[in-house]
Amino acid sequence: MSVTEIRSKESILKDLARRHEPFREIVERFGLLICRQADLRAELPAVDLAADAYDEDRFLNGEPLIAFVDPEAFGPLLRQAASRIWPLLGITFPALHETLNHLERRLDADTAWMGSCLRAVVHGDGEALEQAAAQAGVSPDFLLMALRAAYAPCIAAHKTPLLNMAPAGLWRKPYCPVCGSDPDLATLETHPDPSEFLISKSGAVWHHCPACTHRWRFVRLVCPGCGNQDHERMSRLTPAENSREHLYVCDQCRQYLPCLDLVEQAEALDLDLAALGLVHLDAVAQSRGYAPLSPAPWTALGLTEEQAKAS
Numbered sequence: 001m002s003v004t005e006i007r008s009k010e011s012i013l014k015d016l017a018r019r020h021e022p023f024r025e026i027v028e029r030f031g032l033l034i035c036r037q038a039d040l041r042a043e044l045p046a047v048d049l050a051a052d053a054y055d056e057d058r059f060l061n062g063e064p065l066i067a068f069v070d071p072e073a074f075g076p077l078l079r080q081a082a083s084r085i086w087p088l089l090g091i092t093f094p095a096l097h098e099t100l101n102h103l104e105r106r107l108d109a110d111t112a113w114m115g116s117c118l119r120a121v122v123h124g125d126g127e128a129l130e131q132a133a134a135q136a137g138v139s140p141d142f143l144l145m146a147l148r149a150a151y152a153p154c155i156a157a158h159k160t161p162l163l164n165m166a167p168a169g170l171w172r173k174p175y176c177p178v179c180g181s182d183p184d185l186a187t188l189e190t191h192p193d194p195s196e197f198l199i200s201k202s203g204a205v206w207h208h209c210p211a212c213t214h215r216w217r218f219v220r221l222v223c224p225g226c227g228n229q230d231h232e233r234m235s236r237l238t239p240a241e242n243s244r245e246h247l248y249v250c251d252q253c254r255q256y257l258p259c260l261d262l263v264e265q266a267e268a269l270d271l272d273l274a275a276l277g278l279v280h281l282d283a284v285a286q287s288r289g290y291a292p293l294s295p296a297p298w299t300a301l302g303l304t305e306e307q308a309k310a311s
């Protein structure tokens with residue numbers, strides 16, 4: 001299935017806001033952010049990521065392609081993206097405006113601090129994140145959310161050259177082979193695949209990366225959060241009003257992943273907006289005490305504006 005721009009993101013968002021009235025504000029605010037990120041990923045200049053350290057064995061053993069890239073390569077891009085994304089976040093969340101302003105100035109002025117931020121967001125370096133958050137006087141969760149919002153278009157703009165280095169079709173890990181992010185959405189799809197004699201009618205599981213937008217195949221009946229294969233401890237919840245929307249929840253790690261069944265879907269789906277369109281499932285899962293496998297900005301900031309805070 002290819003993503004075609006038959007409908008504009010604006011018209012899809014209008015529909016989503018209508019369908020999910022209780023979540024209208026979240027859909028509108030974060031819809032704007034997703035649109036800005038999509039524009040930016042098309043506009044950012046391509047830089048040479050110089051992934052000379054690429055090692056196929058390490059990749060096939062589960063190291064995502066970004067592990068072979070020096071985080072500093074993203075410096076100028078991250079600055080550029082932050083200057084476009086953070087002011088928008090500051091408008092949608094006025095309580096965060098001042099803090100985001102301060103972070104943006106620091107990103108420009110303090111090279112060492114930016115280095116820590118880059119290691120945190122590009123390579124998932126937890127120590128670098130703690131250090132950068134403490135220096136800026138914000139919580140690590142907030143800093144990571146802000147950095148990810150700006151980094152997403154930077155890595156998305158470079159996913160093709162990275163994928164060209166490796167046999168990415170062989171990847172069956174739960175996290176993204178390009179950037180290592182956890183998926184924000186699973187989809188069930190049937191793809192004609194000559195290597196498979198039997199194609200299950202219920203489709204194969206695909207994962208979508210919220211950062212670089214890559215999609216890859218995963219295995220059924222395994223929890224992507226903890227690898228649990230005990231079916232007694234995993235459930236698929238389906239809301240009564242839409243039999244094609246599901247929540248995979250795991251009682252071993254208490255995490256959830258929303259899922260869309262696309263097996264009989266005829267029209268093209270905008271995958272940038274698909275997870276936001278399942279915000280009502282986030283609310284159901286969280287009310288039952290499950291945590292998102294990939295905390296989208298709308299779940300990281302809390303499902304109401306009053307919960308949004310930086311420290």
Ligand SMILES: [Zn+2]
Binds near residue numbers: 211
């Ligand atoms: Zn990715």
Ligand SMILES: [Zn+2]
Binds near residue numbers: 225226
């Ligand atoms: Zn689990």
